[in-house]
Amino acid sequence: MRRPALVVALGVVVLLGAGCGIPAASDVRVDGKGGAATEAGMVNGPGNEPPTRTASGSVNEAFVRNFLSAAAGEPDRAYERVKAYIAPEHKSRLQDKKGSEVALNVVRLREAVYTLNSDSTTTVKITVQQIGVLRANGTLAPPVATETEYEFGIRSAAFNGGVNDERAGLYILDPPNVLLLSDVALRRYYQDESIYFWSSDRTRLVPDQRYRPLAVPDERRVNEVVKWLVGGPSEWLRPGVVGLPDRTELINNATGGNGRWEINLDMSGDDQNGIDQLITQIAWSLGDLPGELELRIRNNSLPVQDLSERRDSVELYPNAESPQRFGLYEGAIHPLDFGSELSGAVPLAPEANRNIVSADLAVAKGQRILAAMVVKGSSDGRHRLAVGASAAPISALNRSTSEYSSMSRPVWLRTVDARPGRGLVVADGQLYRFDESARMYQVPLNLPADVTAVAAALDGQRVALIAGGRLYVAAVNPDGGGVSVGPPRPLATSLTSLTAVDWGSEDQLVVAGSFGQPAIYEISVDGALETPLRTDLGAKVTHLTAYPTNRTIRVPSGAYMYEANGVAYRSSPFERIEPDSVRDIAPLPTGVRPSNPSAPFFLY
Incomplete structure (x- = not known):
């Protein structure tokens, strides 16, 4: 007062x-x-x-x-x-x-x-x-x-x-x-780090962000991580993952030193496969910590495991590939080449590569290519979803039976096995899942506003959403042949009027919105940590895509591309994507100005 x-x-x-x-x-x-x-x-x-x-x-x-x-x-x-x-x-x-x-x-x-x-x-x-x-x-x-x-x-x-x-x-x-x-x-004063839980179908590990006080001595790090795993996943992530068996407890504290760590658990069951998965889960949750792990179940010792060897033997993202850049030019997908960074051939046959508005291509098990594209509909301003899945080049496309006035860029939910591909797309303010036949099924979300964008993490078990200009994250659970999405968790950010989102790493999102003027930020998956990436855009971002850095494919961080006011850009280094970076364009007649590339994306 x-x-x-x-x-x-x-x-x-x-x-x-x-x-x-x-x-x-x-x-x-x-x-x-x-x-x-x-x-x-x-x-x-x-x-x-x-x-x-x-x-x-x-x-x-x-x-x-x-x-x-x-x-x-x-x-x-x-x-x-x-x-x-x-x-x-x-x-x-x-x-x-x-x-x-x-x-x-x-x-x-x-x-x-x-x-x-x-x-x-x-x-x-x-x-x-x-x-x-x-x-x-x-x-x-x-x-x-x-x-x-x-x-x-x-x-x-x-x-x-x-x-x-x-x-x-x-x-x-x-x-x-x-x-x-x-x-x-x-x-x-904290180290943000990921621990891992098995997906609900136990096919892959899913990151869960935690904060460890830097004041905690390094020799207690193993004990803290194991206590986190015993305590179970974060609330919002639970619909998509499984925790340790009920009533699992840590017997005394995890001990160790000189590269040898001992963990004693009171855990029900003697499922050898489950115990083996637990060892993998602990190894990845300890980050890059070297040394040996001796796991005991109710004081019974198991064979000693080398932590680094265990991580090398079980990849987090086995289907991940080095990223290649593509974009649209005159409604068709073309490779984008930047100096020594060259992309491969378009995995679509010419008859399938036309009238495209936005696209997501993914590499699946067995080198199958999954292609999901928003294409022009039967009348101006209408759109359909076109989907194809096969070895490259894809020539046959399935199309959605309905047309929509607006559709977001579709995204694939990546898997590690050979199950049919499933993805997500926003159409007319609602979230839909789709399959390889381009059949679309509405996904209930119970959000207070229309959804405008969706992005899927590399693990295929987490999504980010924008609804009503706000940012949300949610867990994904493969539900039989379908997909269910857990209750979305809203994230507090400095940005307002959000327009686009993608995953920049395991626990970071790349988000476009406004901070007084259009801007792109990197935001942690819980909304707590923010880093401005670009604050001088000058125009609203209408399209954004990023390559999620991970422990399987080591590439420089910060790889993202976006479109604003009809012009596409890339980061690292920041520059406009010019027509001369677009490969395989037919020569233009003298005096004809080339079109701007649009809707860039990564294939991996």
């Missing part, structure tokens, strides 16, 4: 996550908006532990940023670290919780108003976006809190002869009654 005549307004400091291309500081302006302050003020520099209360001295802005990182680290000490920032007379306002009940409200900071009061305290009002709840098991669940503002006070920790002693630092007054953690602190 502002007190007339006795209050000096110190202005507004905008606090945003790192990497947004916004200045780190600005001049203070009375009753005005200041510039951005990102990670500046976390004066202790990079480290595993958040700053202590006195690290910022008497600098209000740095102190608030540090306060919003104090909860970071091992959960059992979160309240202790936060209460160290709170004035002694106000500590009781924050009620401690223990064990699995410890949860951090992760927020994205928008701005902060600092108001100096007549009693030498400062009132702070921060505006935030709620991102999610970081739980003790490393998952970031959807947000529970709905507050967009928090207000609290700051006072000096000590006075010496009426002069503030800067070395004593500051204290928080009237603190929020929840543990807050900024997205900047999440990025700084």
